[in-house]
Amino acid sequence: RYSSMKDYLSELDKETKKALETFYGFSEGKSKVRRSVDGWNSTESNFFKHIPLLKFEDFSKTATDLRSGQKRKIEGSVFHKDSSIVNSGDSNDIIGFQLCDANNSSECALYTFSSGVNAIQEWYKLHYMNIMAQIPLETKEKLSYSADDLLLTCFFDGLSCDKRHFTRFHHPLHGNCYTFNSGENGTILSTSTGGSEYGLQVVLYIDEADYNPFLVTSTGAKIIVHDQNEYPFIEDIGTEIETAAATSIGMHFTRSRKLSKPYSDCTETGADIPVENLYNKSYSLQICLHSCFQKAMVDSCGCAQYAQPLPAGAEYCNYKKNPNWMYCYYRLHEKFVKEQLGCQQICKDACSFKEWALTTSIAQWPSTVSEDWMLRVLSWDKGQKINKKLNKTDLANLMVFYKDLNERFISENPANTLVILLSNFGGQLGLWMSCSVVCVIEIVEVFFIDSLSIVMRRQWQKAKKWWNDRKRDQSGKLPQAGGLERQGHDNPVCIDEDLPTFNTALRLPLPQDNPLPRTPPPNYSTLRLETAFTEQLPDTLEVGQH
Secondary structure (H helix, E strand, O other): OHHHHHHHHHHHHHHHHHHHHHHHOOOOOOOOOOOOHHHOOOOOOHHHHHOOEEEEOOOOOEEEEOOOOOEEEOOOEEEEOOOOOOOOOOHHHOEEEEEEEOOEEEEEEEEEEOOHHHHHHHHHHHHHHHHHOOOOHHHHHHOOOOHHHHEEEEEEOOEEOOHHHEEEEEEOOOEEEEEEOOOOOOOOOOOOOOOHHHOEEEEEEOOHHHOOOOOOOOOOEEEOOOOOOOOOOHHHHOEEEOOOEEEEEEEEEEEEEOOOOOOOOOEOOOOOOOOOOOOOOOOOHHHHHHHHHHHHHHHHHOOEOOOOOOOOOOOEOOOOOOOOHHHHHHHHHHHHHOOOOOHHHHOOOEOEEEEEEEEEEEEEOOOOOOHHHHHHHHHHHHOOOOOOOOOHHHEEEEEEEEEEEEEEEEEOOOOOOHHHHHHHHHHHHHHHHOOOHHHHHHHHHHHHHHHHHHHHHHHHHHHHHHHHHHHHHHHOOOOOOOOOOOOHHHOOOOOOOOOOOHHHHHOOOOOOOOOOOOOOOOOOHHHOOOOOOOOOOHHHHHHHHO
8 A cells, every 4th residue: 555655665756756757857846947956956866876876968878867966977888778778868867877886886787668657666766675675565465455455346256255254465666466266274175167257257457546656657457367385476467457447358278298318308297306395386487587586696695685585594685784785686686587507508498387378358337327226335345444535546346257167288298218229220220121020139148148059168178178288287197997997977088077979089089009998898787697597407408429
């Protein structure tokens, strides 16, 4: 609420109005007559002392200091914040501010803007963050809008809803924001059917008169659709809705999954990223980049930037404790944008993510014929909290719904796996060489396995022969033929374990002069002639006599 913050912002607003009057010659309740800088007799300003607002006379770094009213030569590097906009007007229209190192006054940087609106807003935003960083969080939450203040009507899935279905979280710049169906109470609501009648329908109270005129220049509200485990970067990717209109947002839900290494450089959970997650939500690329910059801010400047979560053990920057933080912040942000800080190299995309494709349509609301009675009823409903009649520019009608309940799933699959690779390899061999995988295996067996077996067998035979020769050398002489009974397997000719074939038998050496005893014939007892007769038969004797 701007009315609640005026006590904290009164001096800043006063000097901002004086700057507008000096540069552009207009003020509240006065004619738009351009005044000279010399005509502004004001007391010493802390805001212009920390960040001097400058008005350029030409492009030769000659500028007029708003605080002192003197022209001086500006030293230091010049950074054009609106470099994409070509300034075709007079150089007198260029406004910027100068930031200098508190420890070294010769180290300065000049930031110029092609539009005075952007220059004033950026200058105001820096001082605004400096003031808000010194106010406790509990106080800022009380000074912001409550859910009762924001909501006039609420329906979900055809049933009434209220503030109990909304969860508050505090945005550093815009105050209290509210999440519908956050699931923090343990219950997640679901819709039963697609279509606008079964989605979320709310009428929001947009108190345009209580807006900060220098911080926000548009009227309406900003929304974002996100998962319960995702952090809502509403300022980066939020969708704006306007007042005096009915905004319908139809959604299609898509779940995507990318392949991790070696197919891509994405991360599954962010556990392998050396950056602390300051948001306490599921990993995303934006969370990693913001957390990386905040860590670099604390390491380089000694304090944390106000628009991002506070790391453990750190404090938000303010120029009472950290007089050099603005210069340090802009220098660091310049490196971040130019990808010299290393955050873009460290942070990776998430392998799994959810996204909602939004289709927005707008209609005039309320209609001319229903405007009178509808505003009267809503004013009566809200009359106990606000003492004024509502205008249609104070209201915004929002409908968020699923067009259908179909979930789209997009996944990556490898074009070639090991199985597909072997299948293609075998197919190409069969097509061009009439060869199959079995043939390839046989070739490998012949050339590698069998060759290895032959080599090992020859080495074994050589080793065995060497061992037998060594044993003979140690005995000193060959054993005598009669001294030891030889057996067949001791024949020195048969040194091979395998039985000789016909060809190997032909290559056996001839017997020596003093051959070693061969294997004796078997001594079978059945070959002995033993008779049971003690005397010779008579008929045999007669034959013998004749």
